[in-house]
Amino acid sequence: MTSQSIPLQPLLRAATRSDTLDFVLSAISPQFSLKRHMARLLAIREECPGTHTLLLQPGARWGGFIAGQHVGITVDVNGVRYRRTYSLSCSPQYYERYGHITLTIKSVADGRVSPRLAEVLQVGSYLEISAASGEFVWQEDKQVYTERTLMLAAGSGITPIRSLLDELCESRPQQDVVLLVYVRHAGERIFKQWLESLPSQFSHLRLEIRYTDQEGEITPENLLAACPDLSERELFVCGPQGFMDKVRQYTLDHGAQVAQIHQESFGSRPQRVVSSGPATVSFQKSGKSIRSTDGKTLLELAELAGLSPKYGCRSGICHECKCQRGSGSLIHAVTGQPIPDEQQQVQACIVIPDGDVTINSL
């Protein structure tokens, strides 16, 4: 056989998909994996009580990032695999120089992952990370606004802002920047030293730190007092949803345009819909939906909606009826217990919707 007649391409493709090959490569070094990006955890630093920075070294195949973007990390907590998204809190220049990246993570009260990270992650171990993505970045193409910037950060929302400012300080240290940082009290201040050093790195930077426990939440008046020309600036806002909603409202009221405002949402506490009367179950794949009534199971509802989902025993034994939940709460028909939120694959024959639910796979 000549080398030309060997179907190299398909063989190579099959090889990169092979679990066994990936197993061998990962055994040599986790970073040789062709299927996953594994980052080595070099250190965990405490920024302030409850907030930690992870110093990570991604593998050579990881594609880098743009300032302000985020990555997904995969973490196992007590055997359950979670994927969570975190903004990079360093600049791309830092990554180029040292080959390291940082993520800064604040513990969310009763969170499943963030409060346990420092305990479950071992320095020296490897962590799966995704490629970076996100739109909370410098808008180079829209020259009009880039001359002056207003940045508002609340709580852990400072993370992408740090990345953006670290980059800016290398490329345009003469930029006119107003940075307003909102934290509850001094004990929750993240990046204390960095904040202190900022004014010396920019020629036109104004920094204000507001302690909301003493000064109260953001208001239109104190926002305008801190930055009277906000409608002429490009805005970067990151913080809890409620904070961002307020900032958006106040700045639009003061003449800012929608295109000027860039926001990064870290998610929020979901309002659990207490089922008062019938709720709707939407089946994404088929586009059908149905009102859920009197304790009918998801399987029965899907059938009533005119679908014919796969099933077997209809009593929770065989798992043939597994379907993928998009969102919403479900309860177990036999035990009455809620199905944990992270469980996406659910047995349609033994769960009952509790409020609005979307199912992706039907």
Place this chain on the structure above:
Amino acid sequence: MDMRTRPLNLMTVTELEAFGKELDGIRERALADLGDRDARYIREMVRLQKQAEIAGRLLIHLGRSPLTWGAGVVSLSVSKILENMEIGHNVMHGQYDWMNDPSLQSQSYEWDTACDAESWRRTHNYEHHTYTNILGKDRDYGYAILRLSEEEEWKPRHLLQFGNYVLLSVFFQWGVALHELEFDKLRDGSVTLKEKIPFLKRFARKGLKQFGKDYLLFPALAGPGALKVAAGNGLANLGRNLWASTIIFCGHFTEDAQVFTEAECEGESRAQWYYRQMLGSSNFTGGQWLHTLSGHLSYQIEHHLFPDVPAHRYPEMSVEVQAVCEKYNIPYNTGSFGHQYLTVLKRVLRSSLPPEDHPLRKRIPFLRRN
């Protein structure tokens, strides 16, 4: 003891309800305790299995002496057994779905055997586990080839069923792969071949893939050593086939494992389902290696009560299950591996003979003695 069905419900309604609640309790306690321990266990099994597979294939390919080749065959066979029984079978039951690990999800897992995973989930997880040992509904009962109970009509072809049993064991992966074809129903015309075309397509796709891997791709990679590799892979598959068949037969076809009629099980409650699973299954005892290599089907009773609880927990759950059995005076069918298997062989042989009142019995002197 005879192999007839025995009355199912010897308990009062209240007793039955309390019995069901106790088993629900064992289940709930195990589920509430799932965590790192289970994740570590199954990942360790995956790691062991992969190592055994790689070592096995390397030894078969590169070994210079029959001894290394033989070691390779054993290692590859063990890897296939681990993958099919402790990993694949259990993962496809949904035992590890709670981990959210895409490589261990019941509905997308595909295993290293001729049987298409989708087909397996339907015939095994649903049909066999729901209708366990119900004559005419559980098609795993004798695989529509063997007569295993006196409730079933005897036919002269059953005289030779021991040979069929051996053949089934030798080609077990293909027997399992073709299970959904329902050959018996095709023969009596209750299903048509046309209805089976989608299944046959899946069967062909998976079967070819498995055949191609062990008998074309890997041998081709060995160049001049192709024959040696194909033979080694064949032997490894044979070892797995015999092992899997033996383990599975010990689970439901031991002497005291009961069968049931459809009428008995109509409208059955969850507690009654538990009860039937207990009477229809049998365990065997042995060392840790035996439990692991059987995918913990050595705890078949616990597996049938709690099919979606991680199997490595069955040993600890069995302590509680046995206590419940004792309390409600329910037989707990267990014994050494050798003993249980002997009773299987006896049952296969004995059921091959015509029933006592059959005219043949009187005519053939050899049978009269029985």
